[in-house]
Amino acid sequence: MNTVRRPTWIEIDLNQIKRNFISLRKFLKRNVRIIAVVKADAYGHGAVPVAKCLEKIGADVLAVAILEEALELRSAGIKSPILILNGFWPGQEKEIIREKLTPAIFRKDMIKTLRQEGERLGIPVGYYLKIDTGMTRLGFAHSRVNQIFTECFNSRWANCEGFYTHLSSAEDKNDPVNQVQIKRFKQVLETFPFRKNFLFCNHLANSAAILNFPDALFDAVRPGLLLYGINPLDSPSNLETHSALSFKTSIIQIKKVDAGSRIGYGGTFRTKRNSEIATLPVGFADGLNRLLSNKGSVILHGQKLSIVGRISMDLTTIEIPEHTTARIGDEVCLIGSQGDEQISIKEVADHCNTLPYEVLCGFGSRVQRIYSKNI
Ligand SMILES: Cc1ncc(COP(=O)(O)O)c(C=O)c1O
Secondary structure: OOOOOOOEEEEEOHHHHHHHHHHHHHHOOOOOEEEEEOHHHHHOOOHHHHHHHHHHHOOOEEEEOOHHHHHHHHHOOOOOOEEEOOOOOOOOHHHHHHOOOEEEEOOHHHHHHHHHHHHHHOOOEEEEEEEEOOOOOOOEEHHHHHHHHHHHOOOOOEEEEEEEOOOOOOOOOOOOHHHHHHHHHHHHHHHOOOHHHOOOOOEEEOHHHHHHOHHHOOOEEOOOHHHHOOOOOOOOOOOOOOOOEEEEEEOOEEEEEOOOOEEOHHHOEEOOOOEEEEEEOOOHHHOOOHHHOOOOEEEEOOEEEEEEOOOOOOOEEEEEOOOOOOOOOOEEEEEEEEOOEEEOHHHHHHHOOOOHHHHHHOOOOOOEEEEOOOO
């Protein structure tokens, strides 16, 4: 179907993701592998195109959260090893094994299930042991790993490929809990009796930990944000990356209004002068958070303008400044840059009292994604 689409779109620069990857590759020691995190539709950038780009540029492993995400990648022809960070549910083991996926394991019974199913199918399967060193979320408690030693014997059908853990406060370099978690992880690795029998790949670091704890990277790192060009720290990073995503729309109506006019639901904005209000075909269903109402900005003709009135599900309004001539079809930048102005994902997240992760994961599926070519 060749339908003309609504003029609201997200541009994704795969070349920028590639540059971010190369920049990270150079930053790391040569023997540290990269497990590229592409869960949640590659943080809203589109799992398949991003994973294809990262596979081509040399990511060692891709990581997703759940089986469904891994299957999407396999169906698209992605052959790289895929780590499933949240493991699997009873009944999913067959597909895990058939599709050569590598789940995280965080309960003893999961190892047995994998071993039995691997043997039944006659296909060996690998897995990672997720260790909880202080997040108190998913994983075997670091102090109790000795209870799983007996389950993790080197079986022909189910093999442990490594251990990993996740820091709870990696953004805060000075939080002592980071060193506690790193120490606990090291202790687990040292005490695990079968360690030397396997080809082990152990890892701990997400993007923030890569920057804050470069001495605790072990055999691999698990970056998400950095690949998408977002600095996870509040301070400037010594690793240069740039955002690969822009969110854009166009004006679909312009109306002249008198001073004192109520704008949008609840009339939360009233014009202070006779002015022009432009309507944009984008709303909170597309990922333009309602908390940006009367607070956030857009860029028109290289000039930052305020969003006025409440953002509704599908529409948003801006006030055209005096002496500016806006026209139907003029491009409006919601995230990204236009002329000398820029609206960053971090800035939007700050306005919404949230994190860049939530902004990126919030883009609606009905927003068309346009990809740069020639990677
Ligand atoms: C276990 C795990 N590792 C790595 C990442 C990647 O994190 P970041 O995007 O901060 O690099 C995540 C993301 O939430 C995660 O859950």
